[in-house]
Amino acid sequence: MLRPFTPEWAAAFRDAINADAEYRTAGAGWTWPLALSLSADPARGFPHDVAIELDLAHGTCGEVRVKVGERATTDYVLRGDYDAWRAVVGGQLDPVVAVTMGKLKLVQGSLTTLMLQTKAAKALVACAQKVPTDFGAS
Numbered sequence: 001m002l003r004p005f006t007p008e009w010a011a012a013f014r015d016a017i018n019a020d021a022e023y024r025t026a027g028a029g030w031t032w033p034l035a036l037s038l039s040a041d042p043a044r045g046f047p048h049d050v051a052i053e054l055d056l057a058h059g060t061c062g063e064v065r066v067k068v069g070e071r072a073t074t075d076y077v078l079r080g081d082y083d084a085w086r087a088v089v090g091g092q093l094d095p096v097v098a099v100t101m102g103k104l105k106l107v108q109g110s111l112t113t114l115m116l117q118t119k120a121a122k123a124l125v126a127c128a129q130k131v132p133t134d135f136g137a138s
Contacts, residue, residue: 001132001133001134002131002132002133002134003045003133003134004038004085004086004089004133004134004135005036005038005046005050005052005066005085006066007066009052009131009133010052010064010065010066011064012131012132013052013054013061013064013127013128013131014054014061014064016127016128016130016131017054017056017060017061017124017127018060018061020123020126020127020130022123022126023059023120023123023124023126023127024059024060025059025123026059026119026120026122026123027056027058027059027060027117027120027123027124028058028059029058029117029120030056030057030058030059030117030120031056031057031058032056032057032074032075032076032109032113033053033054033055033056033074033075033076034053034054034056034074034075034076034077034078035051035052035053035054035067035072035073035074035076035077035078035108036051036052036054036078036085037049037050037051037052037072037077037078037079037080037107038050038051038079038080038081038082038085039079039080039081039082041081041082044082044136046082048068048069049068049069049070050066050067050068050069051066051067051070051071051072051077052064052065052066053065053066053067053072053073053074054074056124072108074108075108075109076106076108076109076114077106077107077108077109078099078104078105078106078107079104079105079107080098080103080104080105082135084098084103084104085104085135086135087103088103088104088125088128089125089128089129089133089135090129090135091125091129094122095121095122095124095125096115096118096121096122099111099114
């Protein structure tokens with residue numbers, strides 16, 4: 001089991017994306033780097049904000065970077081707290097619903113473009129769900 005938002009988790013996530021035929025098809029129209037940003041949560045071992053930057057393009061993921069305590073610099077940035085990311089990656093919360101409810105916030109990028117890519121978003125989350133992730137107890 002891997003701890004979320006760590007370099008090891010990010011690398012496994014990239015590998016899952018690149019191995020997934022469904023994401024390759026659903027994400028074919030997505031051409032922008034994306035960051036998944038976790039708000040600081042010292043009680044859960046995240047004293048600083050952490051962002052996973054994914055170089056996504058045409059259904060694949062190139063480089064992946066983990067930024068701790070730094071602002072994400074990608075075209076699209078989705079930000080949420082620990083509980084929101086745990087619910088999304090754990091499959092209890094649909095990523096599109098999370099954005100519309102404000103559980104995840106698009107802090108950089110076009111909401112219209114993001115909403116046109118709901119299949120890609122759901123396929124991306126399905127890739128994250130294939131990574132053995134330990135979010136710990138509630």
